[in-house]
Amino acid sequence: SHSFALEWPWILGSRDCTAFTPTDYSQNSTGEQITTAEITPCPRAIPGEKARIDNVTYLLLHEAARSQLSSGVTVLLIPSLYSLVFLLGLPSNGLALWVLATRTEKLTSTIFLMNLAVADLLLISVLPFKIFYYFLGNNWPFGEGLCRVTTAFFYGNMYCSVLLLTCISVDRYLAVVHPFFSRSFRTPAFAAWTCAAVWLCAAGITLPLTLQQQSYPLYRADITLCHDVLPRQEDDGYYFYYFICLITCVFLVPLAVMLFSYCSVLQALLGSGKRYAHSIKLTALVLVTLMAFYTPSNVLLLIHYSSYQCKLYGSLYISYMVSLAISTCNSCADPFVYYYVSEDFREKVRSTFFNRSKTPSLQTSKETLPQKSSKESLV
Incomplete structure (x- = not known):
């Protein structure tokens, strides 16, 4: 084994932001060359320094940083959360997609909801790799290529879901606040082209993740x-x-x-009186769900990468990874917030599995909107 001495003049969480040059470790005891870059002040993540040994590039970490990788939160809590999301999200989204694709009329809202279910399913499909990774103690045995694909799929489909949820919110805003103005262009074809643009955008934003090396062996x-x-x-x-x-x-x-779309919808519904109390509750639920699942991880990520405060020596790692795992819970919540909350949707599911009479139409929570008459579906 190689002898490799490191002396770090700071510890995780230190407020000393002065740059430093570590003890000379350009050669190990066997005379092999080890190249590392100078450590810069105030790192915004777990410090990882490159070291090339026997033509292999390793990452060097301070012992305090390694302890975060092996903590119970990292190797037990996070993969357990991902396992729960996988077990709940796979069947619920799969069933929702099947019902939407085979048992419902292809309306504007239906197109958006089908694509949302697909994005959630694609995100869920890469979770088994992350589950094994964390349960194995942050050890990736699947190779660099699959690490890049998994990382790109994870972030790509997560943000694709955000963009599709934005499309759904705008669609509902137009349907409620501007029903006559939007009637001419709120068509299934327009929704399909919008979804295609969203998927292209998601592919584009994750391309940089596939172009950079994502996996590194940890020294010793x-x-x-x-x-x-x-x-x-x-x-x-x-x-x-x-x-x-x-x-x-x-x-x-x-x-x-x-926020603008749903607040405008809430304002319009509240102005309509108690008749739409159920729609008001559903709209509020959607808004709260979005804020609860997505905001913490993105706020921490923003701090993680943009803060120059000296106290952030990787101390946000565990908090961010937990919040990132919680954000994937939105993939489990989507089917229940957008599909199963509808009695018509549940009836479709029951009629499919128990051969009960089919309902003539299907409304989801996004389609339970103020109507000109109680029989008219505004979509």
């Missing part, structure tokens, strides 16, 4: 990390700009649009 640990810990130079440069743009363009802006 016999494990390979996947995306969770990256070289400090890339974290301060490439990923700093990438995630700042990602958060701004596909979270903060969509969140502002959703």
Whole structure:
């Protein structure tokens, strides 16, 4: 085994922001060359320094940083949350997609909801890899290619869901607040083209993740990390700009649009009186769900990559990873907030499995809107 001495003049959480040069470790005891970059002040994530040994690039971590990777939260709580999301989200989204695709009329809202179910299913499909990764103690045994694909699919489909939820909120806003103005262009064909644009956008925003190396072996640990810990130079440069743009363009802006849309819908429904109390509750539920699941992880990610405060020496890692796991719970919540809350949808499911009479139409929570008459469906 190689002897590799490191002396770090700071510990995780230190407020000393002065740059430093670590003890000379350009050679180990066997004379092999080890190259590392100078450590920059005030890292915004778990510090990871590159070291090339026997033509293999390793990541070097302070012992305090390694303890976060092996903590009970990381290797037990986080994969348990992902397992719960997988077990609940796979059947609920799969059934919802099947009912929407085979048992409902292809309306504007139906197109958006089908694509949302697909995005949630694709996100859920990569969770088994992350579950094994964390249960194995942050060890990625599936290779660099699959690490890149899993990382891209994870973030891509998560933010694709955000964009589709934004489309749904705007669709409902137009249906409630501007029903006559939007009638001419709120068509299934327009919804299909909008969804196609969303998927292209999701593919584009995750392309940078597939172009950078995502997995690195951890020195003296016999494990390979996947995306969770990256070289400090890339974290301060490439990923700093990438995630700042990602958060701004596909979270903060969509969140502002959703808040405006749903607040406008709530205002319109409240002005209509108690007749639409159920729709008001559903709209409020959708808004609360979005804020509860997506805001914590994105706020922490924004701080993680943009804060120059000296106290953030990787101390947000566990908090961010937990909030990221919680954000995937939205994939479990979507079917119940958007589909199963509807009595018509539940009747469709019952009629499918128990051969009961089919209902003539299907409304989801997004279609339970103020009508000109009680029999008219405004979609």
